[in-house]
């Protein structure tokens with residue numbers, strides 16, 4: 001299980017947990033994925049008050065099978081559910097394949113539905129960055145439908161379109177364009193601000 005990116009350091013060496021945990025999930029398995037690039041850029045640019053975990057184990061999840069959707073699911077599924085429970089909010093970035101969500105990503109969503117433990121996808125604040133220059137309308141309609149079925153709390157102000165093409169990525173797979181980086185940062189702070197404001201703690205802008 002990867003570790004959360006950031007702890008906020010206090011003076012004289014004390015360390016406290018940062019105020020807002022975001023889990024970022026890409027719907028693409030492709031090495032040079034633009035959707036993954038958006039999320040990795042978000043991780044790189046996140047303010048210190050936000051911790052970011054980019055989930056990178058979509059390909060390890062077994063095919064969804066209700067027979068294994070138990071209190072002791074397959075280990076990769078258990079790790080996914082733990083990551084979701086530990087997050088204050090989940091941010092997705094997903095491409096459209098053949099007019100729909102990618103199968104591997106829909107498989108991930110299917111595994112989230114059956115978790116009945118506190119902090120699961122149920123009523124979890126969620127949002128997405130639509131990175132497709134072509135709109136990917138069908139995929140995002142489907143994403144909205146599935147998240148609604150899961151009873152996730154879609155944070156509308158944090159659902160944004162930030163078109164990204166391959167030419168906008170550097171050798172490390174991060175977005176280089178300053179304007180787009182600014183939009184990604186704004187999306188993250190908007191999500192964190194809405195998801196964590198109700199905790200009574202600091203918002204990323206405060």
Ligand SMILES: Cc1cc2nc3c(=O)[nH]c(=O)nc-3n(C[C@H](O)[C@H](O)[C@H](O)COP(=O)(O)O)c2cc1C
Pocket residue numbers: 028029030032033034035036095096097098099100132134135136
């Ligand atoms: C098999 C396949 C099917 C695709 N179908 C669609 C589609 O229906 N609608 C669309 O807008 N883009 C479609 N695309 C384009 C991808 O969504 C686009 O290449 C996207 O950037 C892939 O995301 P990634 O860069 O994160 O891997 C398709 C691409 C592939 C490889």
